[in-house]
Amino acid sequence: MNKPLVSLTGVNKWFGENHVLIDINAEILPGEVVVVIGPSGSGKSTFCRTINRLETIDSGEIRIDGELLPEEGADLARLRSEVGMVFQSFNLFSHKTVLENVVLAQIKVRKISREAATKRAMDLLKQVGVEAHAKKMPSQLSGGQQQRVAIARSLAMDPKLILLDEPTSALDPEMINEVLDVMVQLAKNGMTMVVVTHEMGFARRAADRIIFMADGAIVEESTPEEFFTNPKTDRAKQFLSKILTH
């Protein structure tokens, strides 16, 4: 059997009195695309953020490639570069050009020469279809273009996996597909991805597996086919009837 790239075992997380991750057990295999869906406040973002240790956990274990997440220092910095994260808001450095946004971490974190980093950055910008905008500032790009730059920046670290937390939910509708297309392509190229999204078309098209969360727990886990045509729990049925009628 394939060894999991990520494993969460008995993970619990509290924010004060609020039990936001309840006994989470999950595995993500290399090359797998897992879509996490569920109502707002169900813990989807926290789930993602614990995987690259933007949030600590109160009990349980999270392993990447069999190793416990490092707690601090250089090992934690390495983890952050191995686990890419793309957020709803694009988080580009606003005072740096698009190209520089993709070049910088390669030089700083990966210690790659500026020349090699620039070449790689241009390749990645091309891959996500924004190479023509390399010399512009992020504010001169549309939201969809900025989000594609954010994906390129994350790819520049050669991450083992990428976490995308509602990457299209801040975008105008006409820009959603250009970002989803890039994500589908990544999935096809074998990238391991955890994607929090309400884009059910993407989930059906690209997901190997759906994790449905509600109230801090994983309530259902199945293939997209199973989940959308034959959800097992009332909670999932309820959720689906709400989003699919919009």
Ligand SMILES: Nc1ncnc2c1ncn2[C@@H]1O[C@H](COP(=O)(O)OP(=O)(O)O)[C@@H](O)[C@H]1O
């Ligand atoms: N930094 C934080 N401090 C306190 N509570 C938080 C924090 N982040 C999230 N929460 C709470 O944790 C729960 C899960 O939030 P979140 O993971 O953001 O859910 P989702 O992404 O599914 O909407 C919510 O009740 C939210 O209010």
Ligand SMILES: [Mg+2]
């Ligand atoms: Mg969220």
